[in-house]
Amino acid sequence: MVLNGGTDVVIQLRDRLINPEYVVDIKRIPGLDELRFSKEEGLHIGACVNMNRLGGDENVRTYYPFLANAALSVGSKQVRNRATCAGNLINASPLADTSTPLLCLEAVLEVEGPDGKREIPINEFFVFVRKTTLQKDEIVTGIRVPYYEGAEGIFTKVSRRNKVDLSTVCSTVMKYAGQYRAAFGSVAPTPRRLPKTEACLNEGPLDDARIDRAVELALSEVSPIDDVRASKQYRLDVVAMALRRGLESLG
Amino acid sequence: MKYHVHFYVNGDAYDLDVPANKTMLDVLRDDLFLTGTKEGCGAGECGACTVIVDDVPLNACLVLAPELDGVHITTVEGLSDGPKLSPLQQSFIKHGALQCGFCTPGFLMSATALLNENPHPTREEIIDSISGNLCRCTGYKRIVEAIEEIAARGQTAETQE
Ligand SMILES: Cc1cc2nc3c(=O)[nH]c(=O)nc-3n(C[C@@H](O)[C@@H](O)[C@H](O)COP(=O)(O)OP(=O)(O)OC[C@H]3O[C@@H](n4cnc5c(N)ncnc54)[C@H](O)[C@@H]3O)c2cc1C
Ligand code: FES
Ligand code: FES
Numbered sequence: 354m355v356l357n358g359g360t361d362v363v364i365q366l367r368d369r370l371i372n373p374e375y376v377v378d379i380k381r382i383p384g385l386d387e388l389r390f391s392k393e394e395g396l397h398i399g400a401c402v403n404m405n406r407l408g409g410d411e412n413v414r415t416y417y418p419f420l421a422n423a424a425l426s427v428g429s430k431q432v433r434n435r436a437t438c439a440g441n442l443i444n445a446s447p448l449a450d451t452s453t454p455l456l457c458l459e460a461v462l463e464v465e466g467p468d469g470k471r472e473i474p475i476n477e478f479f480v481f482v483r484k485t486t487l488q489k490d491e492i493v494t495g496i497r498v499p500y501y502e503g504a505e506g507i508f509t510k511v512s513r514r515n516k517v518d519l520s521t522v523c524s525t526v527m528k529y530a531g532q533y534r535a536a537f538g539s540v541a542p543t544p545r546r547l548p549k550t551e552a553c554l555n556e557g558p559l560d561d562a563r564i565d566r567a568v569e570l571a572l573s574e575v576s577p578i579d580d581v582r583a584s585k586q587y588r589l590d591v592v593a594m595a596l597r598r599g600l601e602s603l604g
Numbered sequence: 605m606k607y608h609v610h611f612y613v614n615g616d617a618y619d620l621d622v623p624a625n626k627t628m629l630d631v632l633r634d635d636l637f638l639t640g641t642k643e644g645c646g647a648g649e650c651g652a653c654t655v656i657v658d659d660v661p662l663n664a665c666l667v668l669a670p671e672l673d674g675v676h677i678t679t680v681e682g683l684s685d686g687p688k689l690s691p692l693q694q695s696f697i698k699h700g701a702l703q704c705g706f707c708t709p710g711f712l713m714s715a716t717a718l719l720n721e722n723p724h725p726t727r728e729e730i731i732d733s734i735s736g737n738l739c740r741c742t743g744y745k746r747i748v749e750a751i752e753e754i755a756a757r758g759q760t761a762e763t764q765e
Contacts (some may be wrong), residue, residue: 356668359666359667359668359671360648360666363627363665363666363667363668364647364648364666366625367646367647376624376668378668378670378671380671405660428648428736429648429651429735429736429737430661430714430732430733430735430736431648431651431654431661431662431663431714431736432648432663432666432736434660434661434662435662435663435666435667516732516735517649517735517736
């Protein structure tokens, strides 16, 4: 079992949800804490970069502000000093807050294992609740995020409490070169893009009728459940609200 | 299996052999008898276990004992200079920012970490920095006011060093 920031692993150990023979701390492997940006190569988020560092980074705040907002919405300051962005994706909770901006940004996970290196596009990464296409003997070394000149995005998190709470629904709506992308978390077994909704939005100019149609499609593309945080109906209403407001403010 | 760790708490060096299934919080409380740091939830939710590790606040309940190797920790015991309390601790008393006191060490450590990094935080920054700490009896108003007084004075929160 790989140990990164441990904010999921230590709790799973404590609750005896996992019983690994070995726990391998990767935080002191040189290079895994690198965070760098250039317009040519985009953003590289090393596997051990924590949420406060990601969300506070000047380049991330400038070029990927909705990713910064998502990172800073995770837990508390104490948790964010430990929790990593890579761990957030690999843990594969349906509500992982950094998943929706990274889905819209079409990030790529850089993976290394006994057979060498490979890359997994984020839209092929999540399989089911807590299941990914990462193999047991592989580790993620970093996340690569392309640079999109002039892209804008809105990250929305709705939770029961203002701070330090898990998302009831989280989402990102992004606009790049006149095209829209939308991803939602906590409304299906995995965080996901909404391809039909996006296709509708990208067919023609954004007017009220198109927004109505897109919201209707979005509701058909998610399958939320009732749980301790909210009912299915509440989540559907939040999906409609977050998409509508996101589109209206991106214009 | 035990792991040898060498680390510092409030400036004192320690060498210990720790099992992998203990947390930093267990080591501080059960092995070093530094019981100022509290265990509320044991799950990163309440902040009662907050300590400053290499200048940043962490939940000691979420760190495994072998990770102690090489780190510098400040606990609430390290805030005062003998009987002389830090300005922030005195301000908590002055403002009545505690009742049962269980959450207080955690709040003090979160606020100390903030003031060390930024001696003049705004009210918003103060609230953000303590949002990972829960208090179930005092309420947050007096705690915020106690921190604000030190922020206004721009005094460092710690007496030591
Ligand atoms: C109090 C609290 C509040 C929280 N609030 C939020 C919230 O608001 N939003 C949210 O999305 N999450 C929240 N979380 C969960 C969040 O902290 C985690 O999902 C975190 O981002 C995981 O990163 P980590 O570095 O701590 O991972 P770890 O716990 O170390 O690891 C998580 C999983 O990923 C694997 N792993 C990690 N890194 C690698 C790697 N490089 N290669 C291979 N496998 C790896 C581990 O083996 C494990 O299965 C919260 C957690 C706590 C305790
Ligand atoms: S005991 Fe660590 S956060 Fe509650
Ligand atoms: S003073 Fe009792 S919990 Fe805060």
